[in-house]
Amino acid sequence: MPDNDEKKGYYTTTYKIRLYTNNLEYLKLTNQIYNEIVHKYYDLLFDNMELLKLSNQNCLRELEKLTIIGKTGEKPKNYFEQNAPLYLRRAAINNAIGQVRAYLGLLEKSKNNPNVNTPSRTTEFNCSMLFYKGMYKDLENGKVKFKLFNGEKWKWFDAKFKDWNIPKEDEILSPTIVIKKDYVMVHIPVKKIVNDVTPIKIRMKNENIRVCGIAFSNSDKFAICVVLDDKGKFIKSLFVSGGDEYRNRTHQIIGKIKKHKKKDWHYAEKDHKNYWIKLHRISEYYAHNVSREIVNFCTENKVQVISVADLKDLSTKFGKKVGKYSPIYLRKKIIEYMKYKAFKESIIVTTVRSNYTANRCYKCRGKIKRNGLVSICENGHKADYFFNSAMNIGIMCLKKFGKNVDN
Ligand SMILES: [Zn+2]
Structure with missing residues (x-):
């Protein structure tokens, strides 16, 4: 007999909620830094296409080796100054990897199908930022803290949202902040349990x-x-x-x-x-x-x-x-x-x-x-x-x- 856990399955659903913050400027600044880093790694990947043969995780590791000062203290080949926490960088690198893979997928399609236009490389980046653990905390009913750059340093800032209670037993995944013209949304994916997925x-x-x-x-x-x-x-x-x-x-x-x-x-x-x-x-x-x-x-x-x-x-x-x-x-x-x-x-x-x-x-x-x-x-x-x-x-x-x- 399978035990109870084996019978369980999961699905993910994303809640889109309005976010209220007094620190919109810092959010925008953080988002800008994020996009600059995405841009750097996006270009770097085009110069190091062989890395795309690796899994996303290994590709990320290699890109870090190329750009971050390691234990030896030496500056690597493609070092660039980046004032950002580790988890912001990792989110940005994963974003860049995803975008380059999508580009190559489209390129391949366009070669085989005359109806698909040849894609062009992105030059302007305006991605919504994904906040990994370490970039957000204390997400509870109506409240959350984000790590943002205020022009001098990285600090925790409060934000609020209404009309959403975190469902019990569910696992919260990394939220994304989507900055619109006049307001801000937060997209929170939640992993939900299905009690029985017995075949x-x-x-x-x-x-x-x-x-x-x-x-x-x-x-x-x-x-x-x-x-x-x-x-x-x-x-x-x-x-x-x-x-x-x-x-x-x-x-x-x-x-x-x-x-x-x-x-x-x-x-x-x-x-x-x-x-x-x-x-x-x-x-x-x-x-x-x-x-x-x-x-x-x-x-x-x-x-x-x-x-x-x-x-x-x-x-x-x-x-x-x-x-x-x-x-x-x-x-x-x-x-x-x-x-x-x-x-x-x-x-x-x-x-x-x-x-x-x-x-x-x-x-x-x-x-x-x-x-x-x-x-x-x-x-x-x-x-x-x-x-x-x-x-x-x-x-x-x-x-x-x-x-x-x-x-
Ligand atoms: Zn009959």
Whole structure:
């Protein structure tokens, strides 16, 4: 049996918070020093390209050897005066390494692909500074201290932020300060624990496993979810509605775009852009809400595995047939967001082949006939058409992992 720690996993999420400080000038000065150092190492790397064959950590070490006075007290070949703490320098070097690697990646791409422009080397640096441990401290609810240069020396300065409480048990990673024109933001990445990342095969051996089968539809119901136990016995269902509302909202906008096409072109072009942005936003909104509703339902009902039909069978014709902004077309995005949200709640999303999930009766495997939203099988079983599909998707998942399903 794996112990508890082995079951745990992590993901990182970044909080972006407004920072309040009376020392904006020192922040700017520190940021300027940081960028000057990034610039130096960036140029130095171009003169020492062989160092890029090393890992980032070793590359950093070699660059330090080239520029910093070591134990012998001798000035190395590329020594340059830098008045900055060690951890600022290291953050700057890592930034430079990242930028040169990105440049070389693009250069390589541009050689092989005529559509990619040849990149040019950066000459002006305006990076946001990453504060490693040693450059920040005492980060707690509402407060933090940063080490900044005040024109004479490096000192600790207070800063404040509002509306964010550090989540317990989470590990705080190095923050970045982003200086905007009129305000300052701090981006704080946080490593969060996922309690259970047990692989699906091991998970499915559990006798108390609960699986949620989900069917997606082009009706008012975006998704139809059924929770099943280990024997395939039905426990609970959820019908996530809003499909018609989504369809109406997007169709109104598409109607406007079509109308505008006939108008003066340069007005139309600008309006089009806004309409496409609107369409995108509405789609994002529904995909997030629907996936959130499903994951909440699964968490409340102690589901550990979600099963959906494999999307590979969907042809490109499908979009043309149903319309790109129809509820069923949003399914891909809903599943994508659902996977991400489910993972955070220790739930795994898996797929089953979509054959027969819609045209067989979940009770007796008999062929079904569809009558509107109702399905009737050859042996007389009646059910909601999509409920039947969802049941099949859940049952198929249980069978796939060797479960003895009652029917
Ligand atoms: Zn039947």
